[in-house]
């Protein structure tokens with residue numbers, strides 16, 4: 001596990017982004033792929049590193065590290081949201097949305113506001129990575145963090161010990177909110 005090397009003071013952020021009215025837009029792998037493409041598209045011109053992530057049907061949690069001296073995550077989120085909104089087929093949405101509204105970014109796809117937290121130190125980083133990986137369990141989608149497909153846990157080589165620790169934490173309120 002090499003997350004410690006990913007911690008950059010002042011440049012590492014945790015985000016929670018929620019869909020409008022908590023619509024379950026990411027309930028299928030096609031829409032998650034469209035979301036993934038939107039990230040890659042924006043990263044070409046506005047680089048950042050996704051340290052950890054989980055995508056739930058109606059929201060996502062992520063940790064990013066931005067390049068040194070660059071704190072402009074709002075522009076990145078605006079571009080990602082816009083790209084996804086343009087690319088998502090209308091029939092993936094559970095309410096009718098006209099293409100013209102969708103192209104103007106007026107479609108009810110994202111909540112406008114999102115939660116941001118600047119990661120304070122490596123301990124804070126570890127807590128938030130654990131929060132991310134435990135999230136599908138906390139929300140009741142799966143019994144075990146490894147069972148959730150759209151999570152970085154499978155890429156981060158968690159060992160049995162850290163997974164047991166994770167599972168023991170499930171009853172703790174790690175954060176002041178739980179979306």
Ligand code: NI
Nearest residue numbers: 135139178179
């Ligand atoms: Ni959540």
